[in-house]
Amino acid sequence: MPSQSTPTLTLVSHNLCPYVQRAAISLAEKQVPFECISVDLSSKPNWFRVLSPLGKVPLLKVAAKDSETVIFESAVILEYLEETQFSPLHPSDPVVRARHRSWIEFGSAILGGIARFYSAKSASDLKAEASALSDMFTRIEVEIHQGPWFAGDTFSLVDAVFAPVFRYFDTFDKIDNFGILEDLPRVTEWRRGLAQRPSVRGAIDAAYPARLMDFLVRRDSALSSLITRS
Numbered sequence: 001m002p003s004q005s006t007p008t009l010t011l012v013s014h015n016l017c018p019y020v021q022r023a024a025i026s027l028a029e030k031q032v033p034f035e036c037i038s039v040d041l042s043s044k045p046n047w048f049r050v051l052s053p054l055g056k057v058p059l060l061k062v063a064a065k066d067s068e069t070v071i072f073e074s075a076v077i078l079e080y081l082e083e084t085q086f087s088p089l090h091p092s093d094p095v096v097r098a099r100h101r102s103w104i105e106f107g108s109a110i111l112g113g114i115a116r117f118y119s120a121k122s123a124s125d126l127k128a129e130a131s132a133l134s135d136m137f138t139r140i141e142v143e144i145h146q147g148p149w150f151a152g153d154t155f156s157l158v159d160a161v162f163a164p165v166f167r168y169f170d171t172f173d174k175i176d177n178f179g180i181l182e183d184l185p186r187v188t189e190w191r192r193g194l195a196q197r198p199s200v201r202g203a204i205d206a207a208y209p210a211r212l213m214d215f216l217v218r219r220d221s222a223l224s225s226l227i228t229r230s
Contacts, residue, residue, distance in 0.1 A: 009034040012048065012059035014041050016211055018111055018164035019074035020058040021203040025160040026078055028199035030087045075104070078157055089157045096151075100158050103143065103150070107161040110136050114168050118216055118223050126222040130178045137180065137187050144186040148193040155197070163200040166191040171212050175226055 011027070013020040015038050027034050039048050044055065051070045052059055060071040060080065071077050082090050091097045113136060117129040144150060150158040169191070172178060181187055194200050217224050 008063040010061040010063070011036045012051070012057055012061065013038045014057045015205065015208065016215060017057050018167070019056075021164040021167075021200075022074050022157075022160050023058050023060065023077050023081075024203040025163060025199045026081050026089060026157065028202055029089060029155060029160070030081060030085045032081070032085050078160075082157075089155065089160065091151065091154075091156065100151070100156055103140070103158050104161045106136075106140065107158070107165055110165050114165070118219055118221060120222050123222050130180050134180045134182075137184055141184045141187050144190055147186065147189055150190070159194060159197075160199075162190070163194040163197065164203070166194055167200075167204070167208075168212070170195070171209060171216070174213075175216075175223065175230065 009027070009032065011020065011023055011034050013024075013036050024036070039045060039057065041055075041057070048059075049055065051061075052072055054072060056072070058072075058074055058077060060077045062069045062071065062080075071080055078089075082088055091100060110133065113129065113133045117126065117133060120126040120129050146152040149155050150162070169181060172180075181191070213227070217227050
């Protein structure tokens with residue numbers, strides 16, 4: 001059951017991290033107030049090194065009257081919010097909930113594929129990673145039945161996880177047509193709906209597209225070469 005207490009929540013963030021966006025979307029969907037602090041992961045402040053055992057974001061600082069607890073790892077943060085806040089984003093049925101958790105892991109695997117895609121050193125490697133990503137999205141196409149969300153009419157944590165995934169393609173589409181999401185009508189409609197969701201839109205600031213493009217340019221990769229040539 002959700003807690004009736006109201007601790008102060010602070011989300012420690014990096015302005016490009018898709019895992020932070022998951023937590024921000026969940027908090028917004030649950031209408032939970034929180035403060036957001038962004039850190040530069042290339043020059044981590046000492047206080048962050050102390051708080052983050054893995055040196056990663058997100059962190060969630062939970063400050064109660066007499067104590068402060070730091071929770072790390074996005075999956076753990078999402079589960080904590082499910083257990084302590086109202087407006088659940090997980091299904092109530094245990095089997096369906098387990099299935100959703102499985103597809104959340106699949107979303108994390110896609111993020112790994114995206115990282116391999118934008119880091120690929122050669123044109124042939126870039127093409128191979130694009131094909132691998134297309135195969136992954138083809139797999140999830142058959143799991144989406146009614147829409148507009150993963151579970152039909154109910155927005156869930158799977159949606160919160162995939163919204164930052166699709167956001168990368170807003171930038172990739174400006175660089176070239178890689179064909180990753182072609183011929184996937186259900187995925188395309190899902191992506192379009194998520195892009196308009198207020199919680200999704202509010203999970204980044206206006207500078208995000210420019211920051212992401214700059215990040216990609218500096219990768220010294222096949223993709224960055226495409227960007228500089230165009």
